[in-house]
Amino acid sequence: MFRIHFECADLARTTIAQRPDPLWEVLLGLHVLQEDEEAETYGPWRERARARLSSLERELLALAPPVGYSPDFLTPRAASEGLEAGLTAIAATRPGQLKSELTRLSDAVRLPAWTRRLAGGDTTVMSRLVHGLRSFHRTKIAPQLPMIAIAVEPVVAKHNDTVANDGFEKLIPQLHGSLSWSAPVLSVDMPHVNRDLYLRGRGLRLVPSFFCWKHPIMLQDPALPPVLVYPARHDLARQEVVVRRPDRARAVADLIGKTRAQVLLGISGGACSTSELAARVGISKASASEHARVLHDTGLVTTHRVGSSVRHMLNQVGADVLAGGRG
Template sequence: MVFRIYFETADLARTTIAQRPDPLWEVLLGLHILQLDEEPETFGPWRERARRHLSALEQELIALAPPVGYSPDFLTPRAAGEGLDAGLAAVAATSPAQLKAELGRLSDAVRLPAWTRRLASGDSTVMTRLVHGLRSFHRTKIAPQMPMISTAIEPAVAKHNDTVANDGFESLIPQLHQSLSWSAPVLSVDMPHVNRDLYLHGRGIRLVPSFFCWKYPMMLLDPALPPVLVYPVRHDPARPEIVVRRSDRDRAVADLLGRTRARVLRSISDGACSTSELAVRAGISPASASEHARVLHDTGLVTTHRVGSSVRHTLNQVGADVLSGVR
């Protein structure tokens, strides 16, 4: 089975190589790895620890990211190439039509929980919760690995840049992955269970290196979206295994306040929020969020003030010092 990508002259001029991994693609592919037992020498320790420390928000993401087959395109928008915040903003701005179509396609393959029906209908509260889950997974499971990931990817991307500059695009293809082959004007991706054609029509394609892309290159399903090909960087067997470590700062804050209250304080540090917004960010009930915010306010870490019929919680300087003072 082959995925065939058809180039025109303009496409070669507009093809780019991302210089670093895309944060939301790493989240999606990390979720895939989490559910498999592949490549234990590379991902085993990370997977074991990540499974033990999944928050409620992060667990919900698994429903949208089956490890084999289709995952919705809206989880990895092209805007994520501009950084995590831009990517999450693009996820939040997904049109109701796209949500309904892609979640409907996913439901044909897997059984989805009830909350996904509200997401498909455009429920903003559910979308907000999803966005916070994506941010949380990146912050706790992906970002701590970035020094190690960069060590793997930066030399590979530098080599790819040099190859294109000195020898041209055709010489780059065999470097990216063994499943890729070039016979002008077609880039072929040899992969199981996929037989498709994609015509770039002058849009070019963005080549994105990935640490968590573990076996085959990945593409978006919708041909109307900006073309992206995410390719796995070859893992060096001699490199130390990827691990998950909580920072000393996180541990110290959790030891001081308790894990849930520390999470609430960090959630408030992301920006002023109402109690209901805080509950979504922290993955707890509104009643629990209200109680933890009250305690943080009474101990002088958080400022709470009323706006109309609701209250807003804001991290004050004392709370900021608690979060930063144990660096």
């Protein structure tokens, strides 16, 4: 049993993330990739991902064994602000944390030689790891985001309503069958686990996840910001499937929003700065920056920093989305 101890302040500071965390989805996607269970939910994705796994992405498997411990530094809190913020936090992981967590992992699994250089603070190896994580998100996670949103958003909406109307206590059994509440302790029934986590006023961040499926998951280090990642998958099989010939241009706008679709189209006109993008679309620079950030985080565009400015470019995933919209 994993026991999470609340104080009054913790209940006031407990929050529900409104969407999956990009780096938790990467880590848990890597777990799912190495399993063969839940074929109905993950089978087609798993088959495609395994067939198209690059050597850079394959290296990530060493740090994400499907059973047991995975290093906490792979899922920093900063990723709640977006993929790039999370990757920046990973790159800045303290050497002591790297060494400690990789040593712990090496006690359970055999690690390749490059992980020793990573533990030693080799910036070249860290850069390669960050590129691998970004690539896995762009090629394996981002293309699934529309489907993930359809699966997760109704679940999160239900949880929001429960908290608003009935309170935190009524939410617990909805999150997962392994969770139980006996004030002031939230218990998670997990195999081979006997731990206590004292929140001490920090609150608990509840994060829905599409790729989390066995049971809720938490960080190992109790000093890190507390998080509980829980499975959140709407039963798509029970939804009525309507087959029709779509208006693809409208479908793209419906999917990502009219303004964001216009921003994506604006970027397709060629690499541009945020100011140039704002002028192309006819919106404020701040709005253009925010829409470009979201498109980048979802893998539709690539953003590079050049001196004090950034350049936005359409990537293949974004091009495919627009191609569908023009079809």
